[in-house]
Every structure is written in structure tokens, then in C-alpha cells.
Amino acid sequence: MNASCESRRYQECREYIAGSVRQRIDLSREVDDAEIQEMIDELVVQTGRKYALSLAQRQELGKSVFHSIRKMDVLQELVDCDEVTEIMVNGIENIYIEKAGRIYEWEKHFDTREKLEDVIQQIVAKCNRTVNEASPIADARLENGSRVNIVLSPVALNGPIITIRRFPDHPISMEDLIRFGSITRQAAAFLEKIVVAGYNIFISGGTGSGKTTFLNALSHYIPRSERVITIEDSAELQLQGIPNLVRLETRNANMDGAREITIRDLIKSALRMRPEGIRIKKGKSERNKKRFPIPYTLRKHFFCNLIALFSAELLKIIQ
Numbered sequence: 001m002n003a004s005c006e007s008r009r010y011q012e013c014r015e016y017i018a019g020s021v022r023q024r025i026d027l028s029r030e031v032d033d034a035e036i037q038e039m040i041d042e043l044v045v046q047t048g049r050k051y052a053l054s055l056a057q058r059q060e061l062g063k064s065v066f067h068s069i070r071k072m073d074v075l076q077e078l079v080d081c082d083e084v085t086e087i088m089v090n091g092i093e094n095i096y097i098e099k100a101g102r103i104y105e106w107e108k109h110f111d112t113r114e115k116l117e118d119v120i121q122q123i124v125a126k127c128n129r130t131v132n133e134a135s136p137i138a139d140a141r142l143e144n145g146s147r148v149n150i151v152l153s154p155v156a157l158n159g160p161i162i163t164i165r166r167f168p169d170h171p172i173s174m175e176d177l178i179r180f181g182s183i184t185r186q187a188a189a190f191l192e193k194i195v196v197a198g199y200n201i202f203i204s205g206g207t208g209s210g211k212t213t214f215l216n217a218l219s220h221y222i223p224r225s226e227r228v229i230t231i232e233d234s235a236e237l238q239l240q241g242i243p244n245l246v247r248l249e250t251r252n253a254n255m256d257g258a259r260e261i262t263i264r265d266l267i268k269s270a271l272r273m274r275p276e277g278i279r280i281k282k283g284k285s286e287r288n289k290k291r292f293p294i295p296y297t298l299r300k301h302f303f304c305n306l307i308a309l310f311s312a313e314l315l316k317i318i319q
Contacts, residue, residue: 013051014065020043021036025039086098086163087163088162135252145235146164147165148162173217174188177214195218201304202303203304204311206307222241227275235247
């Protein structure tokens with residue numbers, strides 16, 4: 001049997017098993033993952049015998065069907081891969097990934113536009129965001145902390161478009177940065193002193209330059225006795241070793257009448273929470289141009305993460 005026929009047979013088996021499992025699911029009650037997996041395993045065994053599938057094919061088939069029903073379909077394999085740092089979905093035709101700083105085209109893709117849109121709605125629903133034709137752009141995050149940007153039609157002409165930025169499962173420390181040669185030990189020692197002393201710090205750079213990674217590394221120097229509040233447009237920070245930590249995230253307005261909660265709103269609230277340190281992470285937008293009141297109100301420990309390619313641009317933003 002040639003590769004084309006084998007691929008077509010595999011796809012037919014996948015569609016049959018997925019359809020059969022969906023028909024068996026009792027919608028009147030909560031069905032857990034273990035029960036879904038049991039249904040899939042039973043059907044994989046039956047289908048494997050009928051079509052003489054190998055053990056490896058049966059294992060791949062079971063995993064693929066489970067991901068299509070309970071997870072993110074073809075993207076789940078990439079989300080679980082530690083080597084992948086970026087996932088770029090260009091409609092149903094192409095998926096590109098970044099590994100070790102290089103971009104490659106992946107051999108898999110979504111079968112239908114409907115399945116891709118289902119995955120998108122699944123992503124935004126888990127973090128209380130909304131994306132549709134009326135509001136076609138959304139920022140979200142996955143359960144593992146990965147950042148997600150979604151753009152739908154009519155803005156994305158060949159959409160839907162998904163871009164996922166994966167972060168390391170274990171946050172990079174300052175010692176890691178020293179080992180990588182990203183910073184000298186002398187510079188790290190100086191930064192430790194100014195963090196402990198409570199200096200206000202602005203971190204700027206282009207997209208993907210490592211601002212969030214660096215801020216996470218700096219957070220290791222924060223005294224454990226301090227109360228820290230983080231304010232983000234999309235939660236990405238992985239602050240470690242801070243027991244008295246409050247995490248705040250902005251919210252977009254939605255069709256149900258919920259009003260927008262901006263970073264400025266969260267700043268006002270944070271200043272009433274007795275903070276000893278505030279960390280703000282946000283990108284380059286019109287709201288960035290508004291003045292930040294915190295450095296003039298908070299006694300110490302104001303960290304801010306902004307997209308600015310040049311120091312002069314950063315100064316204009318914070319003025």
C-alpha cells in the first residue's frame with residue numbers, strides 16, 4: 001500500500017473514531033478525560049483489528065483522537081514539546097514552528113476551518129476573553145502560561161491566525177543568563193543590589209527580545225518578606241519564591257455588558273492593596289502613552305516592562 005492510500009485510511013479511521021466517541025458522550029453529565037480515553041481505546045482496538053494497524057499506528061491514532069476531542073487537536077503535540085518556542089497557524093493550510101531560533105513548516109494542519117475555530121473558542125473561553133467577527137483580535141493564554149494572539153477575518157484575510165509563544169516550564173534564572181553569556185556576573189551583582197535597595201526599574205526592548213524572561217530573573221532578588229503585585233495585559237510573568245503575591249490581569253469589554261478593565265484601572269486598585277512592589281508588563285499601545293503615576297506614588301520597587309526599541313522612545317512613553 002502506497003503512502004497516499006495509507007494516509008487516507010488513517011484519516012478515515014481517525015474521523016470514524018472521533019465521530020463515534022462524540023456520539024457516545026453523555027451530554028447530561030460531566031464526562032472526565034479517563035472515560036473519554038477508555039472509549040477511544042476500545043474503538044482503536046476494534047478499528048486496528050479491522051484495518052490491520054500496527055501498534056505504533058494505534059497509539060498515534062488514540063493520542064490524535066483524544067487531542068481532537070479534549071485538547072487543541074493537532075496543536076497539542078506542539079504545545080507539549082519543550083523544543084518548540086513559537087507556534088504560528090496561518091489558517092487551515094499552514095502551521096509553522098520555531099525551534100532553536102529557526103522557523104520550520106510543520107507537516108500537519110487542521111482538517112477543517114470549523115475545527116480550527118473550535119480550538120480558538122476553547123482557548124479564549126478558558127481565560128474569559130471573547131473573539132469574533134465584531135471583535136476579531138484577542139490576546140489569551142494557555143494553561144501552561146503560553147501567550148496566545150488570535151486574529152480572525154475580516155482582519156486576517158487568510159485566517160484564522162493563531163500565534164503561540166511558549167515559555168520555559170522552568171523560568172530562566174539570573175544564573176542561567178550568566179551561563180548563557182547574556183549578562184556578566186558583575187552586572188547581575190549590581191542589579192541584585194538595586195532590586196534589594198528598592199530602585200524603580202524599566203525594562204524595554206523589541207518584541208521577543210527577552211523582556212519578560214529578564215524580569216522573571218530579576219524577581220529572584222526580591223526579598224521574600226515583601227508584598228508584590230503584578231499587573232499584566234496578558235498574564236505571562238512567572239515570579240518565583242514570593243509568598244505574598246497578588247496577580248492582576250486586564251479584561252476587554254464583551255457583548256454581555258462587562259466593561260473593560262484597563263491597566264490604569266488596575267494601577268488605581270493596586271495602590272490600595274498596600275504594595276511594596278509593583279510589576280507592570282504591557283506592550284506598545286495608545287494606552288502606553290499615558291503617564292504612569294506609580295513611580296511618584298510608590299516608595300520603591302516599581303518594575304515596568306515596555307516595548308521600546310530605543311531609550312529615547314522609552315523616556316517619551318513614561319513622561
